[in-house]
Amino acid sequence: MALTQVPPALLTSTTGTGTTVVLGTSPTITTPTITTPTISGQLNNPSWTTGTRPASPITGTQGYNTTTGQLEIYNTIGGWVNAGTTGNSYTASYLVVAGGAGGGYGGGLGGGGGAGGLLTSTLTLTTGTTYTATVGAGGAGGTVGTGDGANGSNSVFSSITSTGGGGGGGSSVGSSALNGEAGGSGGGGGENSSVVGTGGAGTSGQGFAGGLGNTSPTYRCGGGGGASAVGASGLSSGNGGAGTASSITGTSVTYAGGGGGSAYLNPTTVGAGGAGGGGAGGDANRSITPTAGTANTGGGGGGNTSGNGAAGGSGVVIISVPTSAYSGTTTGSPTITTSGSNTIIKFNASGTYTA
Numbered sequence: 001m002a003l004t005q006v007p008p009a010l011l012t013s014t015t016g017t018g019t020t021v022v023l024g025t026s027p028t029i030t031t032p033t034i035t036t037p038t039i040s041g042q043l044n045n046p047s048w049t050t051g052t053r054p055a056s057p058i059t060g061t062q063g064y065n066t067t068t069g070q071l072e073i074y075n076t077i078g079g080w081v082n083a084g085t086t087g088n089s090y091t092a093s094y095l096v097v098a099g100g101a102g103g104g105y106g107g108g109l110g111g112g113g114g115a116g117g118l119l120t121s122t123l124t125l126t127t128g129t130t131y132t133a134t135v136g137a138g139g140a141g142g143t144v145g146t147g148d149g150a151n152g153s154n155s156v157f158s159s160i161t162s163t164g165g166g167g168g169g170g171s172s173v174g175s176s177a178l179n180g181e182a183g184g185s186g187g188g189g190g191e192n193s194s195v196v197g198t199g200g201a202g203t204s205g206q207g208f209a210g211g212l213g214n215t216s217p218t219y220r221c222g223g224g225g226g227a228s229a230v231g232a233s234g235l236s237s238g239n240g241g242a243g244t245a246s247s248i249t250g251t252s253v254t255y256a257g258g259g260g261g262s263a264y265l266n267p268t269t270v271g272a273g274g275a276g277g278g279g280a281g282g283d284a285n286r287s288i289t290p291t292a293g294t295a296n297t298g299g300g301g302g303g304n305t306s307g308n309g310a311a312g313g314s315g316v317v318i319i320s321v322p323t324s325a326y327s328g329t330t331t332g333s334p335t336i337t338t339s340g341s342n343t344i345i346k347f348n349a350s351g352t353y354t355a
Contacts, residue, residue: 046064047063048066049065050065090124093122094317094319095119095255096118096155098117098165098206098298099153100113100259102140103303104170106170106171109262110170111168111211111223112278114187114200117154117164118162118298125355130353131157131352131355132350133157135349136153136314141310145172146172147190151164164183164184165298165312166186169187180198180200184256185226185256186209187199187224188213189212189221189222197221210225210230210241212234219264220234220238220264221263224258224261225240225258225300229274232261238260239272240261240274242275243255243276243277255276255277255316256277259274260302261302262283262303263283270283270302282307290302290304292310297313298312316346320342327355
């Protein structure tokens with residue numbers, strides 16, 4: 001703005017005699033200059049580390065995270081997320097258990113079915129992405145036409161795949177004993193005409209091998225492997241291998257126990273199912289019916305003598321996410337519960353979750 005200067009003027013006064021007296025000059029009045037400020041600095045956000053950022057921020061709080069090197073903002077859906085980027089993410093826990101295998105048919109004696117493979121850990125979910133949960137079915141028990149029990153089906157979530165359990169070794173009428181099948185956990189070995197089958201191999205990190213079948217003096221088959229232990233041999237007990245306990249739902253539940261091996265005549269006892277849904281073995285000669293693996297545990301089915309083996313139990317997929325990040329968007333009717341600050345999504349059948 002330009003300066004405007006008012007010229008000075010004389011201030012005078014006239015006396016009664018007509019004499020003019022000069023009192024002084026008026027002051028010079030200058031209009032001030034107003035200059036628009038120039039902003040040459042930067043807008044600085046507060047900074048913190050992941051460990052020291054505000055614990056209870058209000059929605060919209062933002063700052064620079066020196067741990068991640070990202071500007072982040074707090075919202076009620078995803079918690080702390082990177083600001084101005086796509087693909088914001090959060091961490092979820094998972095338990096993926098495959099279907100358990102069927103127990104072996106007993107033309108002679110059938111081994112217990114192996115438990116479904118079990119995997120549990122954490123993974124990163126990207127906001128807005130839809131993830132498919134596939135729950136593996138349990139394998140059918142062995143019959144006169146198949147001998148071995150059928151393997152369980154795989155369970156899948158995102159990039160995580162658990163392998164179905166290995167079928168229990170069995171024998172069709174007039175055939176030699178068959179070995180247990182490989183799987184998440186391996187099937188127990190069968191027996192026929194004093195020929196002994198071996199236990200199937202388990203998958204590393206998911207389960208254990210099945211037990212060896214046996215002839216005299218026990219005439220008992222091997223138990224299927226479990227998520228935490230090998231199946232017992234027929235010589236010892238024929239019990240299914242123990243499963244693994246998980247508290248992902250907020251309550252400790254054991255999953256993926258192996259099926260028990262069958263036995264022949266008194267006083268030999270049939271193999272017990274492993275903890276975690278494994279079914280007990282049977283002996284049709286004594287009207288002892290083998291037990292199926294428990295649904296949604298991935299337990300293996302019990303083997304049988306002179307009859308069909310029992311089916312394996314179906315698997316399960318369980319996801320635990322921060323409640324602040326839970327989208328509420330699912331298909332397939334999973335069971336939704338909460339535990340502490342987390343929301344639990346349990347798929348007993350296949351479905352999807354959108355993060």
